[in-house]
Amino acid sequence: MATPAPKIKFREPQIEMAHGAGGKASRRLVEGLFAPLLFGAGQGPLGDAAHIQINGTRIAMTTDSFVVNPLRFPGGSIGELAINGTVNDLAVSGARAEAIVVTYVLEAGLPTDILEAEVRAMGKAAKEAGVRIAGGDTKVVEHGKADGMYVTTTGIGRLIPGVAISPESVKPGDKILLSGPIGDHGITILLARGELDLEAEIQSDTRSVLPLVQSMVQAAGGGIRWMRDPTRGGVATSLNELARDCGCGIVLFEETIPVRDTVRGACELLGLDPLHIANEGQFLAVVAADRADAALEALRQTPGGAESVMIGEVRDEPAGSVLVTTLYGGGRLVDMLVGDPLPRIC
Amino acid sequence: MKYVDEFRAPELIGKAGEEIRRLADSKRHYRIMEVCGGHTHAIYRFGLKDLLPENVELIHGPGCPVCVLPMGRIDDGLSLTAKPEFIFAAFGDMMRVPGTHGSPLEYKARGMDVRIVYSPADALKLARLNPKKHVVFFAIGFETTAPSTALTIIRAKSEGLTNFSVFCNHVTIIPAIRAILDSPDMRLDGFVGPGHVSTVIGCRPYEWIAQEEGKPVVVSGFEPLDILQSIVMLLGQLRNGESKVENQYKRVVPWEGNRAALRAMAEVFELRPYFEWRGLGFISQSALKIRSAYGEWDSEQRFTVPGVRVTDPKAAQCGEVLKGVLKPSQCKLFGRECTPEQPVGALMVSSEGSCAAHYNYSQHKPVTIASAAAV
Numbered sequence: 217m218a219t220p221a222p223k224i225k226f227r228e229p230q231i232e233m234a235h236g237a238g239g240k241a242s243r244r245l246v247e248g249l250f251a252p253l254l255f256g257a258g259q260g261p262l263g264d265a266a267h268i269q270i271n272g273t274r275i276a277m278t279t280d281s282f283v284v285n286p287l288r289f290p291g292g293s294i295g296e297l298a299i300n301g302t303v304n305d306l307a308v309s310g311a312r313a314e315a316i317v318v319t320y321v322l323e324a325g326l327p328t329d330i331l332e333a334e335v336r337a338m339g340k341a342a343k344e345a346g347v348r349i350a351g352g353d354t355k356v357v358e359h360g361k362a363d364g365m366y367v368t369t370t371g372i373g374r375l376i377p378g379v380a381i382s383p384e385s386v387k388p389g390d391k392i393l394l395s396g397p398i399g400d401h402g403i404t405i406l407l408a409r410g411e412l413d414l415e416a417e418i419q420s421d422t423r424s425v426l427p428l429v430q431s432m433v434q435a436a437g438g439g440i441r442w443m444r445d446p447t448r449g450g451v452a453t454s455l456n457e458l459a460r461d462c463g464c465g466i467v468l469f470e471e472t473i474p475v476r477d478t479v480r481g482a483c484e485l486l487g488l489d490p491l492h493i494a495n496e497g498q499f500l501a502v503v504a505a506d507r508a509d510a511a512l513e514a515l516r517q518t519p520g521g522a523e524s525v526m527i528g529e530v531r532d533e534p535a536g537s538v539l540v541t542t543l544y545g546g547g548r549l550v551d552m553l554v555g556d557p558l559p560r561i562c
Numbered sequence: 563m564k565y566v567d568e569f570r571a572p573e574l575i576g577k578a579g580e581e582i583r584r585l586a587d588s589k590r591h592y593r594i595m596e597v598c599g600g601h602t603h604a605i606y607r608f609g610l611k612d613l614l615p616e617n618v619e620l621i622h623g624p625g626c627p628v629c630v631l632p633m634g635r636i637d638d639g640l641s642l643t644a645k646p647e648f649i650f651a652a653f654g655d656m657m658r659v660p661g662t663h664g665s666p667l668e669y670k671a672r673g674m675d676v677r678i679v680y681s682p683a684d685a686l687k688l689a690r691l692n693p694k695k696h697v698v699f700f701a702i703g704f705e706t707t708a709p710s711t712a713l714t715i716i717r718a719k720s721e722g723l724t725n726f727s728v729f730c731n732h733v734t735i736i737p738a739i740r741a742i743l744d745s746p747d748m749r750l751d752g753f754v755g756p757g758h759v760s761t762v763i764g765c766r767p768y769e770w771i772a773q774e775e776g777k778p779v780v781v782s783g784f785e786p787l788d789i790l791q792s793i794v795m796l797l798g799q800l801r802n803g804e805s806k807v808e809n810q811y812k813r814v815v816p817w818e819g820n821r822a823a824l825r826a827m828a829e830v831f832e833l834r835p836y837f838e839w840r841g842l843g844f845i846s847q848s849a850l851k852i853r854s855a856y857g858e859w860d861s862e863q864r865f866t867v868p869g870v871r872v873t874d875p876k877a878a879q880c881g882e883v884l885k886g887v888l889k890p891s892q893c894k895l896f897g898r899e900c901t902p903e904q905p906v907g908a909l910m911v912s913s914e915g916s917c918a919a920h921y922n923y924s925q926h927k928p929v930t931i932a933s934a935a936a937v
Contacts, residue, residue, distance in 0.1 A: 544786070547612065548608075
């Protein structure tokens with residue numbers, strides 16, 4: 217019997233910046249075009265990394281491209297992002313990064329010292345994250361075509377024993393943990409572009425979250441239901457995806473969500489919601505209620521995890537949505553990011 | 563954060579809510595219009611509606627500059643800059659507003675040079691940095707943003723910078739309020755007056771609303787406590803049978819306005835005989851155009867503009883929503899054909915638009931919220 221033709225739902229006439237911004241449009245593209253043509257039927261919810269089985273061994277695999285402008289910014293650079301981003305995508309899918317391969321797309325005219333600085337930054341970040349860089353590829357494109365350089369990293373990782381996460385396992389009553397203040401990376405990039413005539417003491421949060429994930433797993437093991445690093449689209453987008461995939465309501469308590477004053481100030485000025493701003497060194501976890509305290513305590517005891525907090529919980533209602541309770545007992549729904557308020561920040 | 567947190571303190575907010583309940587006569591239904599889109603946004607963002615008794619209803623007004631801009635003006639602006647020697651510069655709010663053939667962002671994806679700027683001065687900077695191109699600043703806004711456009715034009719003239727012009731869509735708030743009060747299907751009890759506009763025009767221009775129309779006006783700030791306190795002040799006036807203009811936003815708004823800003827506006831702009839408002843139709847003397855002395859910096863005087871007129875899609879009820887006759891969710895397209903991602907009407911585009919605010923923050927039925935202490 218012939219296989220039925222895959223159903224392509226993506227009918228938009230051209231690709232817009234929004235399709236790469238990590239919000240609703242990105243999801244439509246992936247689920248409407250890529251998934252039906254490439255993954256076939258029966259594909260479950262799309263996570264940060266794919267889990268595949270080779271000769272009985274389950275490994276996690278992920279890939280990510282970095283097109284950030286500017287290449288260097290307070291607290292980091294494209295090289296560090298490229299390593300940490302892939303290590304983190306594996307970490308939040310429950311895996312420890314083992315090896316990474318790198319593709320550089322370089323623009324003719326890129327000064328060698330800039331490239332060297334980024335290669336060094338990658339080497340250092342890889343060493344800190346405990347991952348081996350196993351190979352790579354280089355392409356050069358014409359001047360003016362690649363903002364200096366683009367970097368793609370592809371990583372494989374070994375699953376951390378005792379972790380079984382999936383959005384379907386998330387249940388009402390579960391608690392939502394966050395590893396630290398949000399919005400630092402996105403606002404840093406926005407200010408580093410120098411287009412706003414705004415200055416602030418702030419730096420990107422880029423780092424490997426693997427040590428935090430590992431100590432949480434040790435403390436709460438099977439109680440961990442779901443993890444995600446809220447990069448493009450921010451916390452709001454990650455949690456909306458979860459709400460949609462698990463069918464529950466996600467309720468956040470606004471006063472508990474950590475946002476630095478500089479980030480809040482910039483968001484107030486620019487009319488942005490910190491919940492939509494990108495992060496590169498934080499992660500969200502949903503943990504069973506009876507293990508949540510232990511998980512939080514473990515995070516707080518780990519270096520870099522002191523600012524971890526419980527920001528909300530899973531409830532029956534509003535099913536499929538994210539609700540933020542305001543300081544005054546009022547409530548507002550927070551949707552996924554629509555469009556692209558901060559183009560190309562990771 | 564200073565000047566923010568003290569206006570969001572839960573205990574003060576709670577007290578203001580109690581005061582509103584005390585002042586509101588339970589036998590009466592109050593319809594209060596917040597004129598400004600910034601207020602609409604704050605009301606939704608902070609869930610302030612949940613703090614008001616059922617008989618105090620907030621009606622969202624026309625004070626969202628993106629929302630009242632007719633589609634023809636967007637088409638005109640975009641057709642002007644659709645050549646490679648032009649740069650189209652506008653505030654971020656404009657970028658997703660649909661024209662007949664797409665939004666500025668969609669034009670950008672097709673190759674047009676479109677830049678987001680945060681002030682008209684940034685657009686002028688673009689002109690200095692790109693001497694071989696002509697930068698068109700697509701100016702929108704009420705009296706809040708008009709002075710900075712005026713000062714930028716004065717600056718361009720004094721610098722002799724000729725590769726810069728303004729496509730001027732500045733409008734004025736008073737004629738819009740008059741149009742709403744003239745609308746036969748409206749019944750309002752009072753106004754939360756615009757805060758930012760009033761920093762420029764002051765409070766005097768609203769006096770006719772209180773004196774001739776008998777409706778109280780309280781010029782309000784944008785923090786939750788500001789808005790609730792303004793409602794307290796309005797209810798107090800209504801209870802005493804008064805109608806006057808009060809200034810809740812004294813820390814920012816001088817009663818007489820900002821003379822320097824008004825001077826700059828008068829130097830550069832004059833009133834258009836009439837201008838089309840989306841949803842409200844043509845309103846006489848409701849918008850600003852650039853005086854001929856500054857004609858070289860006026861895109862409309864300098865280039866040929868087609869003068870496109872586009873009627874809104876029939877099914878969209880933007881006009882009724884804009885005037886406060888319908889609630890956003892009562893429009894036939896709301897949340898179905900018209901969403902923030904694929905907006906049909908402009909009220910769905912800007913975060914200050916009442917439809918987008920309603921969709922983003924409360925499109926579902928209200929949810930009962932247990933306190934955070936339950937965690």
